[in-house]
Amino acid sequence: MRNSIPRHIRGLTFVLVLLASFSVQHSSTGPTLAQAPAAIPRTADGKPNLQGVWQVRNRAAYGLEDHPARHKMPPGRSVVEGGTIPYRPDAVKKREENYANRYTADPLASCFMPGVPRIMYMEHPFQIFQTRDHVAMTFEWSLVHRLIYTNGSKPHDGIEFWMGDSRGRWEGDTLVVEVTNHNDKTWFDMSGNFHSEALKVTERYTMLDADTIRYEATMEDPKVFTRPWKISMPLHRHKDMDRVLEYHCKAEESEANGNFERKEKTWYPK
Amino acid sequence: MRTLLTVSRGLLAAAVLLTPVSFAFAQEQAAPPAQGGGRAGGAGAQGGGGGRGGGAAARPPAAPIRRLPDGKPDMSGFYNAAGRGANYGLEKHERWSFMPGGDGIVIAPADGKLPMQEWAKAELKQRQRPEFGYDDPTAQCTQAAGVPRPFYVPSPFQILQPPGTLLVLFERMSWRQIPLTDRPHVPDTIRMWHGDSVGRWEGDTIVVETKNLNGKAWLNEAGEILSHAATVVERFTPVNADTIRYQATITDPIVYTGPWTIEVMFNRSEGELLEVACLEDDQDLQHLKDIKDEARAKEAAGKASPAK
Numbered sequence: 001m002r003n004s005i006p007r008h009i010r011g012l013t014f015v016l017v018l019l020a021s022f023s024v025q026h027s028s029t030g031p032t033l034a035q036a037p038a039a040i041p042r043t044a045d046g047k048p049n050l051q052g053v054w055q056v057r058n059r060a061a062y063g064l065e066d067h068p069a070r071h072k073m074p075p076g077r078s079v080v081e082g083g084t085i086p087y088r089p090d091a092v093k094k095r096e097e098n099y100a101n102r103y104t105a106d107p108l109a110s111c112f113m114p115g116v117p118r119i120m121y122m123e124h125p126f127q128i129f130q131t132r133d134h135v136a137m138t139f140e141w142s143l144v145h146r147l148i149y150t151n152g153s154k155p156h157d158g159i160e161f162w163m164g165d166s167r168g169r170w171e172g173d174t175l176v177v178e179v180t181n182h183n184d185k186t187w188f189d190m191s192g193n194f195h196s197e198a199l200k201v202t203e204r205y206t207m208l209d210a211d212t213i214r215y216e217a218t219m220e221d222p223k224v225f226t227r228p229w230k231i232s233m234p235l236h237r238h239k240d241m242d243r244v245l246e247y248h249c250k251a252e253e254s255e256a257n258g259n260f261e262r263k264e265k266t267w268y269p270k
Numbered sequence: 271m272r273t274l275l276t277v278s279r280g281l282l283a284a285a286v287l288l289t290p291v292s293f294a295f296a297q298e299q300a301a302p303p304a305q306g307g308g309r310a311g312g313a314g315a316q317g318g319g320g321g322r323g324g325g326a327a328a329r330p331p332a333a334p335i336r337r338l339p340d341g342k343p344d345m346s347g348f349y350n351a352a353g354r355g356a357n358y359g360l361e362k363h364e365r366w367s368f369m370p371g372g373d374g375i376v377i378a379p380a381d382g383k384l385p386m387q388e389w390a391k392a393e394l395k396q397r398q399r400p401e402f403g404y405d406d407p408t409a410q411c412t413q414a415a416g417v418p419r420p421f422y423v424p425s426p427f428q429i430l431q432p433p434g435t436l437l438v439l440f441e442r443m444s445w446r447q448i449p450l451t452d453r454p455h456v457p458d459t460i461r462m463w464h465g466d467s468v469g470r471w472e473g474d475t476i477v478v479e480t481k482n483l484n485g486k487a488w489l490n491e492a493g494e495i496l497s498h499a500a501t502v503v504e505r506f507t508p509v510n511a512d513t514i515r516y517q518a519t520i521t522d523p524i525v526y527t528g529p530w531t532i533e534v535m536f537n538r539s540e541g542e543l544l545e546v547a548c549l550e551d552d553q554d555l556q557h558l559k560d561i562k563d564e565a566r567a568k569e570a571a572g573k574a575s576p577a578k
Binding site: 043044051107110111112113127129130131134136138142143144145147149153156159161162163185242243245246248250251254259260261263265266267268269270 | 346389393404405407410411412413414428430431432433435437439443444445447449453456459460461462463464466484485486495496497498524525542543544545547549550559
């Protein structure tokens with residue numbers, strides 16, 4: 001399973017990456033570019049260093065498309081390339097039903113795992129860690145995590161995940177992650193945008209400067225959409241945080257509902 | 271719809287799902303003793319240990335500790351803990367009610383008993399009544415099960431060592447991140463299920479101190495107790511290429527009369543981390559809540575009507 005990419009192809013990739021980095025270095029010193037690329041941090045092996053605490057500053061979690069304000073739903077502009085999601089005609093009705101019933105039908109209303117890409121643009125910070133074989137993400141929201149394999153391994157066969165199965169690779173300075181094995185229960189946002197279990201998400205993480213990552217995700221799901229479509233947004237570094245904290249959706253709800261009875265002896269008194 | 275894994279939780283969850291619990295425990299019991307491991311050493315390099323992905327047949331003797339380029343031990347990998355029944359009682363215990371027995375993982379004090387204060391003994395008895403099964407936060411699908419509980423439940427985890435950090439991702443969806451720095455803990459008022467951890471190397475051992483716990487987590491399904499005042503000091507020591515000795519010393523002046531220490535072994539296992547969806551797949555949460563509500567209603571009725 002691991003290192004299943006033939007050695008000569010891996011070697012070729014290395015040479016291509018090397019060439020790419022040379023050409024970038026070359027052109028950045030050339031007279032035709034008005035502006036040199038911003039310096040980005042790098043890991044010991046020369047890859048862009050994505051580590052740190054990150055979060056979007058947009059309203060994509062409420063609606064990927066342009067949307068007006070509604071109850072518990074601030075307004076926002078579209079992050080979808082071209083503005084709208086290309087639903088098949090027979091899928092539009094379900095989206096409308098989802099929207100109408102969103103306060104209860106949204107999986108997040110039950111504190112279910114948000115899936116990918118939704119977890120990436122929620123109003124909660126997350127942290128990225130990198131090793132040679134993995135990129136790991138730890139989320140403030142309910143202590144959900146993602147483990148992205150960058151060791152050439154293949155996705156599991158026939159297992160569905162709420163958070164998908166993530167396999168990544170570096171294309172030059174961009175981390176490209178293919179996320180497959182989704183279930184058909186997660187939504188893209190609070191507006192009821194949805195997909196089937198046939199969804200494939202291709203994410204691209206590119207550092208624009210030391211404190212900004214360009215996040216792109218392309219969605220392919222022929223059961224629901226007429227063509228692939230793409231979202232794009234910056235992730236911003238939290239410079240004042242060296243760890244994410246915890247917001248456990250279900251635990252906070254249980255406590256608010258009185259399902260966890262306060263224990264005077266053991267619970268923190270405030 | 272394919273359901274990946276179902277987790278059993280709580281006393282009554284165990285009653286409802288007796289078979290999977292027994293199965294998990296049988297796997298734990300099947301783990302052979304360590305060869306030159308710790309005192310309470312688990313399955314050595316044999317894999318298994320009650321989780322998923324271990325238990326390959328005869329393996330060659332374990333290789334020496336793996337090391338990173340900077341010479342520090344490389345403990346990264348996919349592991350199962352040889353929990354030895356600790357999820358149903360940290361002390362040595364017989365099978366009781368629907369709980370499997372266990373060998374006990376307490377290595378200090380020497381008698382293997384938790385030095386509980388008197389109130390805590392009474393509290394523990396109460397927690398073990400059926401209607402309190404619902405009060406175990408993991409029964410309500412708080413998969414962030416506290417510290418150190420995720421390290422002896424029958425569920426695997428992935429250890430990663432990004433620069434300056436020990437990171438653990440648990441298959442029961444939650445994580446621990448441990449910066450290997452001397453930074454202070456977060457402010458006292460910030461309280462978390464997994465607290466705030468700071469670690470350091472002591473030779474080949476990573477020593478971790480955790481504070482800022484919220485005091486809500488139970489130590490296991492038996493209801494053993496930890497409060498917000500606890501300090502947990504964990505030690506991760508590689509024994510060979512495939513085995514980590516894990517110890518946790520707990521100091522909790524609210525619950526115990528003195529510090530105590532547990533020890534389990536982590537065994538490198540075949541496979542990759544999957545995902546346990548607890549809440550999403552829950553079968554018995556409402557059942558546990560019904561029992562709780564019934565007990566509350568009875569209690570309220572008892573108070574409302576005058577004694578005969």
